[in-house]
Amino acid sequence: MTSSAVNTPRGPVTRKDVARYAGVSTAVVSYVVNGGPKRVAPATEAKVQDAIRVLGYRPNAAARALKLGSSETIGLVIPDNSNPFFSLLSHAVEDAAAECGYALVLTNSDGSVAKERRHIRNLAARQVDGVVLASVLFEPDLVELDDADIPAVLLNHGDAAPGFSSVGVDLAASARLAVEHLIGHGHTNIGLAIGTNTANDVDGRERGWLQALSDAGLLEGPIVRGPFSRAGGYAAGQRLLSSANRPTAIFASSDMQAIGILRAIHEAGISVPGDIALASFDGSVEAEYSWPALTTVEQPVKAMAEAAVSALVGENRGKGAGHRQFPTRLLIRQSCGCP
Amino acid sequence: MTSSAVNTPRGPVTRKDVARYAGVSTAVVSYVVNGGPKRVAPATEAKVQDAIRVLGYRPNAAARALKLGSSETIGLVIPDNSNPFFSLLSHAVEDAAAECGYALVLTNSDGSVAKERRHIRNLAARQVDGVVLASVLFEPDLVELDDADIPAVLLNHGDAAPGFSSVGVDLAASARLAVEHLIGHGHTNIGLAIGTNTANDVDGRERGWLQALSDAGLLEGPIVRGPFSRAGGYAAGQRLLSSANRPTAIFASSDMQAIGILRAIHEAGISVPGDIALASFDGSVEAEYSWPALTTVEQPVKAMAEAAVSALVGENRGKGAGHRQFPTRLLIRQSCGCP
DNA sequence: TTGAAAGCGCTAACAG
């Protein structure tokens, strides 16, 4: 019967148990576990490591959090994790957080301002060390976080907002990328399917579409507004198809909408890109597997997620309430008319 | 200048501050905040509520967790949150957890056993009150959780496993539903695109496919194995199309694979369901917007998520290590040949 | 109905 036959105290093994087993003080156990702040003699360290292994000790995170005032956790608030774009974002944020030893608390606001507020409040109470927020608002209310001294960063944000730290892409420039490509295919009547949001100013993608059109001396095409979803796109597609001057090309403000538009177009027996060309926004995998595959503006999700997390937990935690803008690129596939 | 002009002590407001402000003891504050365990005189309660509001007090979750031994948090480990099926699941689990006042810590194993283990270990250290696990294994290693006394439930699980608490659907019966429908359309050569998993026994969906075939006196169609992804389905589709006896119908073990198959079929200029019919599994929204829309077996994601969470946090927390099986239904759309 | 006080497990300053 070896020493490992010690009757493992069912239930929590504490630092004290380890100390007793190793014949040292609890402080030493801390030093070993955390690699500091004091050095420990190799022999002692070995004994402690042994005790930890034998006893199956795992530090109590709650106690640690209480003591340090940090839970090594960050919160994420997104509109809807079942939307492919956001689920990709969540995954990326989780990866980035895990990379730094942080866990991710995920919450969905389902597009509701009230729910978003409730989640933020809840995260603040849970002493998360930071929150990544893909808000439904352009300037969300962050007081709860502010006076708990929890930094926040707005993810998927269109533009700099005073007093906020944010990361996103240049929506207007990105939209122009797509629309200009469509123009390059010879289209002169380019419609827009734009997502509705709670922000009060006009979406950058709408501005970009308009700019590309006017820069090319083109008339403003038909425009339809609706939810950022497949169903929203479907409805938008139907309306665009039956509009008086039916466009020969459409720019959709999200891949989801484009997917819906595609359905509407297929149902109408119209061909893409033959009769109507299509380009969209996000660069989600789903856009690669639609038929035809969607030409879309890719957002650098991974890079943005990493930037967001590092704004929260790096040495520059909470610093620089600026806006970090990431470059996008046009993923050219078939829906635009390219071979 | 009203009483709210008190200089809000920047930084954490503690229970003590509230007590002092309200002129009561800290215990009373607790009673008020938690609605017990003692009753408080209405007048006192009002004073305390007031102090809480004025001071902007929010209980420190870490301290509470330390004291109570519960973090009011549950952990979720899934293979990949960017897979639509799992992202829907995550959302549902988050909803169910939030419903009970629990927060959700999300982690992705990315199909790696090592990563799954690491996440489980980490969640255990964080004193989560339970973990929902969509494992890559049929019988994952849960010792870390066991000896931290943390209940776990296997989600999206195919079958009862001794000693585990699990919830899922009857994969074989569900697959039969789809395959029989295909047979009803007159198909006699029905292929299978099945996802590979780390479990060592054969996937229920494969058994169901086989059963349906043999029950109908049909020969076993071609079978292709690959990842549960769009890309995996695409490759599977290509192989199925070029197989010696090309099937006239295919059953795919997930919507993602079916989407990939659809691409392969389209690229080959073959028509669905005209030349090849298709049915799949999961019932994700994406399957509703493919072209043609996919006939698919719907999994009751919401119900399963709720069952999983309530097995963890209800009064029957950790009890009954049984398997709860949920009914599926066939969502009939166009890919199978129905009008 | 209210208050005092003992810890929950951990970290780190301080003392040896």
Add this chain to the structure above:
DNA sequence: CTGTTAGCGCTTTCAA
């Protein structure tokens, strides 16, 4: 190099 110890903010028993 190692040990002692004072709390972190909270809950809850026990006493008033």
